[in-house]
Amino acid sequence: MPLDNKEKYVSLVTLRRDGRAVPTPVWFAAMGSEFGVITETNVGKVKRIRNNSRITVQVCDMKGAVSPSAPVLPATARLVTGDEAVRVRKAIARKYGFVYVMFSVYWSASTLMARLRGNNKHDPEVAILFTLDA
Numbered sequence: 039m040p041l042d043n044k045e046k047y048v049s050l051v052t053l054r055r056d057g058r059a060v061p062t063p064v065w066f067a068a069m070g071s072e073f074g075v076i077t078e079t080n081v082g083k084v085k086r087i088r089n090n091s092r093i094t095v096q097v098c099d100m101k102g103a104v105s106p107s108a109p110v111l112p113a114t115a116r117l118v119t120g121d122e123a124v125r126v127r128k129a130i131a132r133k134y135g136f137v138y139v140m141f142s143v144y145w146s147a148s149t150l151m152a153r154l155r156g157n158n159k160h161d162p163e164v165a166i167l168f169t170l171d172a
Contacts, residue, residue, distance in 0.1 A: 039110060040109060040111055040147070040170065041068075041073065041095065041097070041160065041170060042097075042111065043068035043133070045065065045066075046065070046100070046134075047056070047063045047064065047065065047066075047097070047098050047099060047100055047102075048063070048064060048066050048073075048095040048096060048097055048098060048116075049061045049062065049063055049091055049095065049097075049102050050062050050063075050064045050066075050075060050093060050095055050166070050168075051066075051094045051096075051100055052082075052083045052086035052087055052090070052115075053086060053090050053092065053093075054086060054087060055090075059094075060083070060086065060096045061098075061102055061104075062082075062083050062102070063098050063099070063100060063101065063102035064066045064077070064084075065097075065133075065134060066104070067126070067129035067130050067132070067133045067137075068085050068129075069097040069167070070095040071166065072167045072169050072171060073095075073113075073167070073168050073169075073170075074125070074126035074129050074165055074166070074167050075126070075128065075130075075165060075166040075167075075168070076126055076127050076130050076163075076165050076166075077125050077164060077166055078164065079162065079163075079164045080138060083166070084117060084164060084166070085116055087115045087116075088095055090116065091114050091115050091116060092113075092114060092115075092117045093112075093114070093168060094110050094111060094112050094113065094116045094130055095111050095113055095168065096108045096109065096110055096111065105139065111170050112170070113168040113169060113171060113172075114168060114169050115166050115167070115168040116166070116167050116168070117164055117165070117166060118165050118166075118167055119164055119165075120162070121164045122161075122165065122167070123130065123162075123163040123164055123165040124163065125161070126165035126166075126167065127165065140141070140172075157166065
């Protein structure tokens with residue numbers, strides 16, 4: 039498999055309607071023949087995947103810097119909610135351990151602050167599953 043689950047980050051590249059590529063460094067976890075990515079519900083990459091499920095991924099560092107030797111891997115993404123999104127979150131939690139716990143604490147605190155400011159909107163949990171092309 040050209041993508042190793044031991045890697046920490048991939049640059050997930052989605053396409054805008056005008057064809058411009060938008061790279062985003064993300065955590066990922068292998069889940070059988072697919073890879074999972076956690077994300078917020080109303081962010082750009084989710085909107086772009088809704089419009090075009092064709093993506094590419096490349097191993098990168100936490101800032102999104104890609105090595106010149108890292109292969110570009112074409113893939114197809116799909117958005118999932120409910121039990122599938124929970125399964126992705128749990129796979130990420132297993133892979134990233136304590137770092138994920140710290141992220142979760144931050145996320146919970148920021149969500150609480152938003153609710154205290156009057157933003158009680160609760161969007162369903164969304165995750166991205168992608169499959170590398172053959």
